[in-house]
Each structure stands twice: as structure tokens, then as C-alpha cells.
Amino acid sequence: MIREKRRRSAFNSQITNYQITNSLLLTIEKLIYGGDGLARLPADERGRGKAVFVPFVLAGEQVEAALAEEKPGFARARLESVVQPSGLRAAARCPYFQRCGGCHYQHTSYEHQLEIKAAILKENLRRIAKVELESELQIHASPPWNYRNRARLKVQGGPDFAIGYHKFGSHELLPVEECPISSPLINRAVAGLWELGRAGGLDAGVQEIELFADAADGQLLGEIYCVSETGVETAERWAKALQDSLPFVTGVVAFRAAAGSYAAAAEPQRLASVGAAELTYSARHSAYRVTAGAFFQVNRFLLDELIAVVTGERSGQVALDLFAGGGLFSVVLARSFAQVIAVESSQTAHADLLYNSPRNVRVVRALADHYLKNAGSKVRPDLVVVDPPRSGLGESVVRALAVSGAPRIVYVSCDPATLSRDLGGLLPSGYRIEQAHLVDLFPQTFHLETVVQLARA
Secondary structure (H helix, E strand, O other), X not given: OHHHHHHHHHHHHHOOOOOOOOXXXXXXXXXXXXXXXXXXXXXXXXXXXXXXXXXXXXXXXXXXXXXXXXXXXXXXXXXXXXXXXXXXXXXOOOOOEOOEOOOOOOXXXXXXXXXXXXXXXXXXXXXXXXXXXXXXXXXXOOOOOOOEOEEEEEEEOOOOOEXXXXXXXXXXXXXXXXXXXXXXXHHHHHHHHHHHHHOOOOOOOEEEEEEXXXXXXXXXXXXXXXXXXXXXXXXXXXXXXXXXXXOOEEEEEEEEOOOOOOOOOOOOEEEEEEEOOEEXXXXXXXXXXXXXXXXXXXXXXOHHHHHXXXXXXXXXXXXXXXXXXXXXXXXXXOOOEEEEEEEEOOHHHHHHHHHHOXXXXXXXXXXXXXXXXXXXXXXXXOEEEEOOOOOOOOHHHHHHHHOOOOOEEEEEEOOHHHHHHHHHHHHHHOEEEEEEEEEOOOOOOOOOEEEEEEEEO
16 A cells, blocks of 8 residues: 555656546556557446546556546546556656656557557558558567667756756656667766756756767767847857867757747757757768758667668669658669659758769759649659658648659658558559558657558559
8 A cells, every 4th residue: 555655646746737636547448649548438428438548558557547638529637546557567767757758658668669559550540541551560670778869958047957858748847867768978968968057058048959969979969049039149159168068069059049939940040150060970871961950860770771661672763752851862762763853841951962962863942742733743753752741741742642653652751640641642543552661760759650662553
């Protein structure tokens, strides 16, 4: 009884952002995309009980949970205690787990995490795209710890300096001094930032710091996101202080945060830079320039495997790479295609794409739907690669691809729901799923990367 009370107390202290209304005894049916477990509220006169979502649980567990939010179609609850735990439940490695909003699955083994993600992916395909995979889902596992080459830390200046991540279900700061899913060099940098901040080297004008490590985990590129009224001289001083305190930081770029939400700016305004403004990231077949502010894949262990799954041994005359970023796939496709057309809309990524691309890559700065509308009808690619953001391709891109006649499409997705929605538009137009891959770029979290290879039926 004492042990159970202590466990309940720990859960209560870890997640405090919701107000408790009443407690329920729930049985978890399954896990869903987003990390929560699905249970049902007691049935009423209207029939089957309303769905209720509970974090940090496993299928089959009986839990005590506090109702936190109730909507017309569903409810959310906070886990108070696990009454009957699953045999697959495990102790979390991170001391911040369940308080930090970054990880969702540390309470089970990595092998079971892969099973959960595979089941969620298949269910989304079945429910949204109306597809049952005919071929086996190929799973590409990652080392489960120290895999992240990038970390973005929230900063609290002033007399009570702190850095960390958002608390679970909140935008409040949770001070963090280590992160076991981040690379060893990033963790060294986090320790150095604590020293710098406690010594007064950073103040309340710094809102976020992002750290990006190279493939060898030997050098870092730093980014500072400052309040909107920050001047150039002040930003340069903060950037220099950060580089001076961390000798393995090759350069720091300071950006002005967007008004209202500094994390929302796709193209932040650069204020100042000290040292290098880019990093060279080496892969098996190429090296990539990655400029501060540009996107790059975060898993330092699975980059080459992801590239191999997407590009394979395909060859031909023309390959079209939409949402090309800095050229992760275009550069490799250029080795086996006579011409690659790489389309990217971001100004920063477009500059990297130009720098990284060999001569037979034609770089186009445009939104994918605009390119397909204006020039896509003139191109007859042998292969189309799409790697859209979490929002997916969208109706206009799906429609254009459906009528393009491309014999093969490779879809790289970071969201199984939008992937399934887009496949629902592509498959009826004559494509079939030839292979499906789950490339686990994000161990310990609910996020999953999918690569679907489509061929004309």
C-alpha cells in the first residue's frame, strides 16, 4: 500500500497541468498515433462509452486515471496509477520521462515500441486509405539512445536561469540537464550552456537555442532565437559568448524570433553570426552543406539507410524530387539518373540545394503545387520522390501526381494519417504499393517515418 501511494504521488507530481475532476478505472484497448492509449468511458443510455485518451500506458493495462478534459466526441485523462501493468512495461531510462513532452514510449522496450508503431501505421492505412498491405512491412530499427543530432532548447533568463524542454501537455519550461536521446556532444553542450547561463552569459532576451551536431559528433553549429526587439550588437554578443564557452561549436547564428510565436517562423530573420554559418554533414555517398536555420534529418544512425531505401538502385533519364530540402535524395539520385529536377521553396534550403547539387541536378525554387501546375505537365519523370512536411502533399499535389503518369513514386512521410489520406487519392489512379518501410528515426517517441514505394499497376 505504501509503494502504491508513492507511485500515485509520483504520477501526480509529474503531470500537473490538468485539473482533476474525477477518477476512473479504465482498461486500455490499444495505443494510437500521438502516444496515447485508447480506453472507453462507461457506457450510458446512448450506447458505447465515449473514447478517452490516456498517456504513458500500454495495451491491456488497467489503470486509474483522472478525467482532465471532456469534449462532445472524446475525453482526455491523466494517468494516476497502473493497477494491472502489462508484462511489457519497463523502467524509463530518463529521469524527466512523463514530465518532459519529448518522449512517449520509454515505459516499454524498444522492440515493443517498433511493434506499436507498425500496428499504428497499418491501422491508419486500413482506416483512412482502405489499404491492407500485401507485402510485408519492412522495419528499419535505430539504436534507441543518443540518436538525435539536433536539439532545440527553451531558455529562461534572469536570476533563475534554466534551459530545457516544454513540460508534457504544456508550454511551460521543464529544466533539463541531460537528454538520453540526444548525441553525447549535444549533452556536453547542454552542460556547458548551464554553466554559461548561471554565469550570466545569457539573459532573458534569448528565447531558444538550437544545437546541430555533425555526423562524427565532433562539431556543433549553434542557433540562437532572440526576442523581436533584440539589436544586432546584442545578438552578436550572445553568439560570441556561446561560441567562446563551447570550444566544439564552429559557429553560432542569431535569429530574430517571429512576433507572437518564435517557433513558428519558417524563414527567421538573421541578426548576426560568429564563426561558420553552416556545417558539413557527411553521409556514405555524399557530404551536405547544412546552413543554420535549414532542415536536416535528426537521426544520426539511420541517415544512410533512409537514403538507400528511398533511392535504391533506381535509374533512368529523369527523376523529380519534390520538397527536396538541401538535396538529401537529389544528390544521390544524380548518380544514376541523367537529370534530376529538385524543387524546394525554402530560401535557406534552396541555397544549400544549389551548393550540394552536381551539374545534372536542375534546382527550382518553388512550391511543389506551383511547380506541378506551371511546369509539371512538360516533364515526364521515370521516378518521383516526395518528402513533404507533416501536413502531407495536399489535394492539388496528389491530383497532379495522379495524372502525371510517372511509373514510380516514392513517398517519404513523417505522419501516417496524412500519408494515408494522400494514398487514398493516389491508389485509385492506377498505383499500387510495391514496398512499405517503417524507418524508425525517432525512438522513444510516437513519431515514425514511413517510405512507401508506389508503382503503376
